[in-house]
Structure formats: structure tokens, C-alpha cells
């Protein structure tokens with residue numbers, strides 16, 4: 001019996017040698033070297049660096065903002081004093097219309113205005129133009145990514161673009177729709193001047209408003225129950241006198257399953273009533289509030305508005321698929337089916353990572369406190385997570401339910417349309433804060449930190465302690481280079497982020513010799529296989545497996561024959 005076992009054992013021992021032989025004869029493909037593409041600067045001087053400083057304009061105190069891309073202080077002064085009260089010199093430094101914000105009438109004599117007339121228009125970003133192949137007026141959420149948006153915007157004058165030669169939207173026209181701030185008890189006329197080609201409305205979600213206004217007009221912004229939609233070219237005034245403070249929401253209620261995701265949604269804050277309380281009526285692009293209200297300054301050092309939203313690529317392409325409102329209406333209202341939709345883009349304050357680093361940081365200092373007002377404008381659930389801190393929820397949908405309802409945790413869940421006020425504390429005690437540093441924050445629903453499925457992108461941003469921020473507002477990060485994230489190629493699925501981390505490019509992409517014309521194959525063929533690349537690779541893998549089997553069989557046979565002829569072989573070597 002052992003005579004049969006021995007040759008089998010012998011063959012089996014030789015079998016592993018087949019892989020050594022294979023390795024020697026069947027070389028791995030070389031690594032390809034994918035060009036990174038043009039890298040944008042993290043922060044070039046987009047704006048006058050003095051815009052970052054604390055300053056007083058026309059008597060309006062404006063806090064410093066160490067962000068790369070801070071708001072224009074002249075805009076902020078006009079938002080606080082009203083375009084009717086600000087000096088002409090300051091108004092000329094903005095692109096606001098002269099009647100954008102009219103404030104006045106201190107009815108209770110407490111030193112601040114009690115009547116506000118706030119005018120909103122509707123702007124289209126990255127829309128269709130009959131004159132150009134590319135979309136206009138442009139607003140990039142990340143390098144090269146331009147979904148079409150409709151947004152509410154302060155009433156502006158002059159061009160919608162930066163200049164005649166640059167299609168980039170002027171800074172007042174952007175996603176998200178601006179945060180609106182008023183004071184508790186003020187009489188507010190919110191005027192929607194519909195400058196868009198489709199009907200729209202404003203629904204004041206959570207904000208105290210009467211069902212009918214004084215003239216018997218519906219005031220709820222709902223076409224089916226309250227008042228006719230605001231037709232293109234016409235306007236409607238919503239009249240409110242909110243009795244309760246809080247972080248609220250406003251959005252269009254016309255075809256809301258399409259118009260809300262298209263961007264017609266914003267944060268609406270009713271500030272607590274205090275004497276001499278001039279509030280910043282607009283916070284364009286959300287983010288840091290540079291003129292916080294009196295009540296916020298009583299408790300906090302900083303205030304940040306955080307508007308999260310998502311976009312389905314398909315919907316946002318449809319909205320620029322024609323130059324005829326009938327066709328756009330047909331595609332969005334009759335053909336688009338939101339029940340089959342999936343979100344592709346995730347934005348914080350209108351931008352995705354890495355652009356969030358330029359304007360949506362939370363800048364902190366040790367032992368200081370920030371008030372963070374969050375709106376979940378996504379279509380789905382949201383899970384706010386801040387590294388290195390456990391912020392405390394104080395208000396739910398704008399309501400303070402008392403200290404027994406305050407919750408400190410590191411993930412705060414929110415369903416769509418909910419608002420949460422968080423208190424972020426810089427006390428380094430291992431609970432409130434783990435200490436100074438650069439701490440990421442993001443929605444912890446995993447797809448939310450991707451951009452069209454590519455990570456890390458989406459709504460990621462950073463809590464940055466002041467000591468970790470350079471004079472241009474760039475956080476001092478440690479670890480990977482951020483350069484790839486600032487290229488268009490990375491978001492086009494072309495560049496493998498780890499390619500250049502060793503001389504061998506061992507974590508890049510292999511060259512596939514059979515398809516020499518292709519620089520690389522997609523890293524994840526399952527996502528979008530391009531037929532030639534993946535088939536060739538699969539075929540190559542199959543043939544090498546069969547080859548290895550044949551090698552093993554041949555070597556086994558050789559061993560067996562050698563065993564049978566062992567006497568003759570001994571003779572060949574003498575003894």
C-alpha cells in the first residue's frame with residue numbers, strides 16, 4: 001500500500017513549487033501612473049483678506065471670521081440695518097437692490113426696528129442657456145460638479161454673474177437659500193417676487209403665522225388649501241408676527257417633492273426679543289453668523305447656521321434639459337418619479353467636501369461655547385456626528401423643552417425638516433471636548449460623506465480650534481494630501497488616492513497590457529464595468545489559474561516517474 005502513497009505525497013510536496021515557478025515566469029503587471037490633473041489651491045485670495053477682520057460698518061458690529069471665504073462685511077451691515085438705512089457708499093459695495101430689506105418703526109421704543117419688509121427672488125443656478133453649451137449661472141458644489149438648483153435669494157441688482165466674462169454666480173446667488181432672521185414679536189412682510197419661470201410659494205414651517213392675513217388672503221403657502229401659487233412674474237406678501245422664538249424652516253410648497261430638493265428651502269430663525277436687538281436679516285450661504293443677536297451673545301461666543309441638503313443627480317440634470325418651461329414642467333412633474341430616486345450629492349451650506357473647508361468650518365477656542373443651528377434638509381434621516389466632542393441638544397424644532405430635555409451625545413439623529421440647536425462646548429474635560437485640534441464633523445449616514453459615490457466627500461467639514469488655523473483660514477491637517485480632492489479628476493473616478501504613497505505605486509492601479517490604449521481600469525468593476533477592461537482581466541485571471549493547475553499536474557507526474565525509475569536514476573549518478 002505504502003508504495004502508492006509515497007508517489008502521491010511526493011507529487012503533493014512538489015505542487016507548491018508550481019506557484020514559485022509561476023511567479024518567476026508570470027510577472028505582475030506594472031503599476032500605472034494616473035495624472036492627478038490641475039489642483040486648485042485650498043484657499044487662494046478669493047476675497048479681500050480684510051473681510052476676515054472684526055470691524056464696524058455704519059455702526060454695525062461685525063465679528064471676525066477666520067474662514068478662507070468669509071462673507072462681504074458690507075452685505076452684513078446692509079442685512080442688519082436694512083438697505084433703506086445703510087449709507088449709499090456701503091450699499092454700493094453690495095449687489096443688493098435698494099428695496100431688498102426695509103426696516104423701521106420702533107413701535108415699542110426699545111431701540112430696534114419692529115417692522116421688516118424682506119424681499120426674496122428666485123434664482124436658477126447651473127441652468128440651461130440657449131446661448132451656451134455649458135450651464136449658467138454657475139455654482140460648483142465641488143471641483144467640476146454643477147447640479148442645477150433653484151434658490152430663494154435676497155433681491156439683487158446688476159448681473160447675476162461675477163462679470164460679463166465669468167459665468168460664476170455673484171456671491172448673493174447661491175445654495176442653500178439664505179437663512180432669514182427676524183425678532184420675536186416683529187411685524188414681518190415677507191415678499192416673494194417670483195422671478196422664475198415656474199409657479200412657487202413660501203410655506204413658513206414652524207413659524208407662528210395666521211392662516212389668513214388681515215386682507216383675507218391665505219398665508220400658509222399651500223396652493224391646495226391656502227392661496228393660489230405665485231405665478232411667474234407676480235408677487236405675494238406673507239404677513240407674520242411670530243410670538244415664539246426658535247430655529248424654524250421655510251420652503252416652497254408647490255410640487256414640494258421636487259421644489260424642496262431643487263433647493264427652495266432655508267433656515268428661518270426667530271430671535272428672542274431684547275432691547276436694542278438689531279438682527280442680521282440674511283445669512284447668505286449660512287455658516288458663521290457675524291452679527292449674532294443680543295440673546296445669543298448672552299450665552300455664546302460663536303453662532304453657526306448649518307443647512308444640510310442632498311440632490312439626486314437625475315432630477316438636477318432634468319431641470320436644465322430644455323429651454324421651455326412647458327418641457328421642464330413636463331419632465332419634473334410628470335416624468336420624474338421621486339419614489340425611484342436616490343440622492344447622489346450631499347451638501348453642507350451648499351457645498352461638498354473639500355469646498356466646505358473654505359466657508360463652513362466651525363472655528364472654536366478652548367473654554368468657549370458655540371451655538372449651532374442645524375436643519376436637516378435631506379430627503380432622508382440624518383445623523384450629526386462631531387469628532388472629539390459631545391455637543392448638547394437644547395432646542396428641538398426651535399422649542400426649548402427645559403433643562404431636563406437637554407441631551408449630550410456624539411450622534412444626534414434628525415428626520416427630514418427637523419431642526420436642532422446644539423451647544424458645542426470647548427471645555428476640555430473628555431466629555432464636552434477632548435481638547436484642541438482639528439476635528440471632523442459629518443452626517444454619519446455613510447453615503448452622506450460621498451459625492452456621487454466617491455469618498456471622502458459629501459457634507460464633511462471640520463471643527464478647527466483657532467491655534468490650528470493659518471492666516472488664510474486653512475486648517476493645519478495631518479496625514480493625507482488634500483490635493484487630489486481639489487481636482488476634477490478625483491470626482492470623475494479617475495484618480496486613485498493612494499497611488500503616490502510608495503515608490504512602487506503598490507496601491508495605485510495596474511497597467512493592463514491587453515488594453516494598452518487604456519491608462520487604467522476602474523478600481524471597482526462592479527460599479528460601472530467598461531466591457532473591454534474587465535473582460536480581459538477576467539480572462540487573464542482564468543488562464544493563469546488553469547496554467548497553474550497544469551504546472552502542478554506536470555510536476556506531480558514528473559515526481560511519480562522519478563520514483564518509479566529511482567534505480568536507473570541512482571545508476572546515472574554512480575551509486
Ligand SMILES: [Cu+2]
Pocket residue numbers: 199200201252253254255259264
Ligand atoms: Cu416652488
